[in-house]
Amino acid sequence: MKKRSMIKKGFMGAISRYARLPSDLNTLHKIGVEIQRIRRKLDEIFQSIERLNIDLDSHVLDDSVEDCGLMDQHCKDDVTMVGFEDEYKEIVDKLVEGENMLSAISIVAMGGAGKTTLARKVYTSSAVKQHFESLVWVTVSQKFKVIDLIIEILKQISSDEDQSRKIDDMNEYEVAKKIRDILMLKRYLVVLDDVWEADTWEQLNRTIKAFPNAANCSRVLLTTRKNDVANHVEMPTHIHALKCLDEEKSWELFSCKALPSYRRLSIGDLDEFEKLGRKITRKCDGLPLALAVLGGYLSKNLNTQAWSDVLLGWPSTKDTQMMRGIIALSYKDLPNHYLKSCLLYLAAFPEDFNISVRALISLWIAERFIPHTPRHTLEETANNYVTELAQRSLVQVVQTSSIRGWVVKIKIHDILRDWCIEEAAQDGFLDVIDGTTTGQIGASSSHSLISYRCSFQDSSEQIFQASPNLRALFGFGLSSVTFPELRFLRVLHVENSSLKNFSELIGGCIHLRHLMLRRCGDVKVPSSIRKLLYLQTIDVRGSLEVSSSLWDIPTLRYVHLDEISLPRGVHIPQTLRELHMGPTLGDLFEDPMPILEMLPCLVVLELHQYTPGTFSFARQFLPGTMSFGAQGFPRLQELRLVGCDFNKWTMEVGTLPKLSFLSFIHCDLWEEIPDGLLHLPSLRFISMNTLKDYPNDSTLDGLRQKGCEIREEEC
Known part of the structure; x- marks a missing residue:
């Protein structure tokens, strides 16, 4: 546009245009050369695709699970910090410098002002990571349970990740004492995000002082909308009032x-x-x-x-x-x-x-x-x-x-969430009932509509009354719940709750499509689950027992289990897209791959092995050979092996044509890494925690030369 506006009219304009002609011709020549270079590069790419026998259309359009979910940099709220650069530096400096005694920084601002964004950027900064030996982030919110918060803190600071089930069984004093014992020996930073109550810090320390002052420059960082909360923490506190952005x-x-x-x-x-x-x-x-x-x-x-x-x-x-x-x-x-x-x-x-x-x-x-x-x-x-x-x-x-x-994970801002709750209730779309609300399932807060979905959160009610037409039921933090008969239920999604009559209820929910029970105690999935002929998703990790009749359901797409018998080939659901599970004792010496590789739609496979109840990798998965056949796993893109040991790994040419990500963690490979990996046309990433054991492995060197990224994952 600039060039066009510079062109003059008449005789002088013609002189000007001819004077610039050599320069323009030179520019056009350069553009032509660049176009030819790009064309040659595209020809090379398509020749490579043809030589490697890659089906480009099906790989990009039909089989990619989540490539359409790729995010541009401008969409990532957790890394966009426009306007907070100076405040970011000031808070980081106050955290890593200053007095030895335990102290706090409170970031105060109204909702939507960017408190959490700033705190997250500080928390993930290299200076903070290098300075503190232990880092903890918990979101407090308006309604919180002390025991839930301190359990989450203990899980984050505990070096023994296999003890998570034991931590859930501890009482408040035991958890707080364990936190104190660990933090006494470390320089720590605890972030309390979205604090609403002035006495939150006192509640976290009410049974024992869980966060000790070891005079080692440990810090607390909290975010809040309320000035009285920022002033109430019982330690030296710097209050940082977050300013709104300038023009x-x-x-x-x-x-x-x-x-x-x-x-x-x-x-x-x-x-x-x-x-x-x-x-x-x-x-x-x-x-x-x-x-x-x-x-x-x-x-x-x-x-x-x-x-x-x-x-x-x-x-x-x-x-x-x-x-x-x-x-x-x-x-x-x-x-x-x-x-x-x-x-x-x-x-x-x-x-x-x-x-x-x-x-x-x-x-x-x-x-x-x-x-x-x-x-x-x-x-x-x-x-x-x-x-x-x-x-x-x-x-x-x-x-x-x-x-x-x-x-991989998202959240919704609480201002947006409040708006969505009101909008959903007005339309009869969804009711949200928390610990401070009373009502019956399916009775919309608008009192004029019947909601087809309901979410109970942090409620201690024993028995729920329900509309018989309820389609979806969510539960979070429920105590000793007895569900009524829900014949038309399509979604049952419950986390961190105690259920009483699940075994009796589930057989009657013949329309159920999604079943999620996470951290729900001693839940048993009975054989009557075979009646759920429309079930697509089952995630019951943490349940004690799952009936093998699960494999009789023909519509399964996503299966997440701790352990169950590996299905016989004739029972395996051909619709399965994701399978996350651990083999049982009877299957320790059997190679599951000849059965699993026949699944035509499987895109993600994760196998892990641990001792039930302790999450200890004491029992290992020890088949004589783990083998991948020539036509095996036609659509598998992700393969994760956790705690699986095997003394031989064979791969026939033509196997795993779409595999792009391979992870083996806590896996002892008795021989060198199989050279069959070199023949996988789509393999781009390998993650392992035993990289140091293979410093001169020829297969890994060959994969690197092909452009495969190999990462060592921390244990």
């Missing part, structure tokens, strides 16, 4: 969301967008959450009329009410009702809950929120939905895969 920093954050760099080149009137955008940012009063959500919305509406409409319709209210209006605007702009349902569904999880994307996708599929689209699997479409919500800043990305970059 220039507001524009920087907004523009990286609304006008990402990869889209700017296609925008003709960029100056006009910037003029409107700067007016919009001034309206947001420097609130990062408002800037991010509004920027995400406008990035999907790149026309000046839409941007002008935002200014014309700006609400007269401030702070929270302004934020609610922005959320409603972004929600209404979601492209279809499926995606709107997927967003409202996040309200079923507790405040500040880290949501597993894989678990969430299985829930969405069970609820039929994911439509069938040409040449894409349901999982691919669901991952597109996750990416869409993240790009709009309606969810926060907590964790991405360090290997491939796709989204």
Whole structure:
């Protein structure tokens, strides 16, 4: 455009154009040479694809589980810290310098101001990691149980990860004392995120002083919306009042969301967008959450009329009410009702809950929120939905895969969650009942509709009354629960709870598609589970006993078990996409691969071995040979082996054609790593914790030369 505006008219213009002709011809020649180079490179790539016999279409479009969930850098809320650079440095300096005695830093600001983002960036900084020997992060939230918080803290600082089941059985004093004993010998940092009550610190130390002052520069970092909370911690405390972003920093954050760099080149009137955008940012009063959500919305509406409409319709209210209006605007702009349902569904999880994307996708599929689209699997479409919500800043990305970059965990800001809870209740979509709420399952808080879904959180009720039409039931932190008969239930998702009558209930839930029981004590899955002919997902890790009749269910897609008999070949469900399990004692000397490799749809396989109840790798998986046949595992992309020992590993040519990630942790390979790995056309990443035992392994050297990344994973 600049060049075109410089061209003059008339005689002088003609002279000017001819004078520049040699320069223009030289530029065109360079462009032509570059195009030829790119064409040659593409030809080489496609020749390599043909030579390696890679089916490009099926690999990219049909079999990729989560490649559609890849995140651009601008979407990652946990690494975007526009405007907080100076405050970040100040807080890091105060944590690693200063007095020897235990002290605290409190980050105080209103909701949506970026407290957690700043704290997370500090927590993950190299200076903090190098300075402190033990790092702990827990989210407190408005409703918390002391025992749950300190158990989580102990699990994070305990070096013996195999004791997690024992920790769950400890009482409050035992857990607090164990924390004290460990931290007394270490320089530690404890982050308490989202603290609401002034006496939270006292409650954590009420049975015994769990966090000792060992005069070794240990620190506490907390985030809160309340000044009285920040002042109430019983130790020297520096209060850091987080300021709202100034106008220039507001524009920087907004523009990286609304006008990402990869889209700017296609925008003709960029100056006009910037003029409107700067007016919009001034309206947001420097609130990062408002800037991010509004920027995400406008990035999907790149026309000046839409941007002008935002200014014309700006609400007269401030702070929270302004934020609610922005959320409603972004929600209404979601492209279809499926995606709107997927967003409202996040309200079923507790405040500040880290949501597993894989678990969430299985829930969405069970609820039929994911439509069938040409040449894409349901999982691919669901991952597109996750990416869409993240790009709009309606969810926060907590964790991405360090290997491939796709989204692994997300969470929803509590302001957004509160809005979703109200919206879901008004529509009869979902009811959320916590420990301070009374009501019956399926009785919507609007009192005018019957909700088809309900989420109970931190409740001690013994027996729940339910609408007979209930479709989905969530439970988090429930005590001694007895469920009623729920004949139409499609989703039962319960975590960290005690269930009384599960064995009697489950046989009657013939429409169930998703069954999740995590950390639910002595739950037994009876043989009547074979009646659940529509079941797609079962995750009962931590349950004592699972009937082998599970394998009679023909629709299984995702199976997560601690242990069960390995199914006989005739019973194996051909629909299985993910299998996570550990072999039982009777299978220790049998190679499971000849059976499992026949699964035509299997994409993820994880086998692990430990002693039930202790999580100790004392019993090992010891088949004579682990073998992979020539036609085995046609679609497997991820293979994880944990605590599995074998004295020989054979691989026939043609096996595992789509395998891209291989992990073997706590595995003793009695011979050298098999050279058959060199013939896997798609292998890109290997993770192992025994790399030092193979310093000169020729197979590993060959894999590196082929571009395979090999990582040593810490134990």
